[in-house]
Amino acid sequence: MATRAFGAELPAWVDEEVEAARADLGTDEGRMRLLNRLAERNVAEGSGGPFAALAVRSGTGEVVAAGVNLVLASGLSSMHAEVVTISVTQARLGTWDLGAEADPLELWVNWRPCAMCYGATLWSGVRALVVAGDGPELEAFTGFDEGPMRDDWAAQLEARGVAVRIGVLRDEAVAVFQRYGAIPDKTVYNARTGSGA
Numbered sequence: 001m002a003t004r005a006f007g008a009e010l011p012a013w014v015d016e017e018v019e020a021a022r023a024d025l026g027t028d029e030g031r032m033r034l035l036n037r038l039a040e041r042n043v044a045e046g047s048g049g050p051f052a053a054l055a056v057r058s059g060t061g062e063v064v065a066a067g068v069n070l071v072l073a074s075g076l077s078s079m080h081a082e083v084v085t086i087s088v089t090q091a092r093l094g095t096w097d098l099g100a101e102a103d104p105l106e107l108w109v110n111w112r113p114c115a116m117c118y119g120a121t122l123w124s125g126v127r128a129l130v131v132a133g134d135g136p137e138l139e140a141f142t143g144f145d146e147g148p149m150r151d152d153w154a155a156q157l158e159a160r161g162v163a164v165r166i167g168v169l170r171d172e173a174v175a176v177f178q179r180y181g182a183i184p185d186k187t188v189y190n191a192r193t194g195s196g197a
């Protein structure tokens with residue numbers, strides 16, 4: 001019988017990290033510190049790349065869900081941190097539109113989304129995107145190919161009702177990518193590298 005179901009499951013340590021950081025999540029910097037910690041632990045645990053995301057209520061600042069990149073754990077190339085976080089948040093809230101809540105959601109990420117997650121962000125309905133940074137450092141230090149992003153990506157999001165904020169603890173996020181880049185024999189799961197070809 002051909003496989004008809006697929007999916008990914010967040011490891012329990014993700015929510016444990018959120019709870020442990022709860023007292024620190026009332027500030028922009030506290031949320032970004034949590035993202036960097038999740039990103040780095042994700043690599044140590046072998047679940048995927050050094051990427052994490054949070055779904056945060058724009059009014060209260062409540063962290064509704066956290067997610068990490070699960071490409072290696074799931075064997076699914078689309079399981080980037082943004083897609084995982086958007087999906088688990090939608091599953092928890094029972095809605096496909098994260099902007100339709102009375103207190104709509106923001107997506108927080110430890111770097112600018114890739115080409116795929118840029119689209120996923122638009123489709124999710126979030127009202128804001130907050131990232132640590134948006135420069136070439138991610139690709140330079142980690143070796144991941146983020147795809148053909150538009151130069152005006154932020155303006156395009158803004159034009160569709162997604163406020164964009166860039167530059168919360170940028171240096172700390174870059175340091176995570178630098179440390180990841182220094183790891184020998186890591187799996188950088190770009191297309192056409194799975195078979196070693």
Ligand SMILES: [Zn+2]
Pocket residue numbers: 080081082113114115116117118
């Ligand atoms: Zn992505």
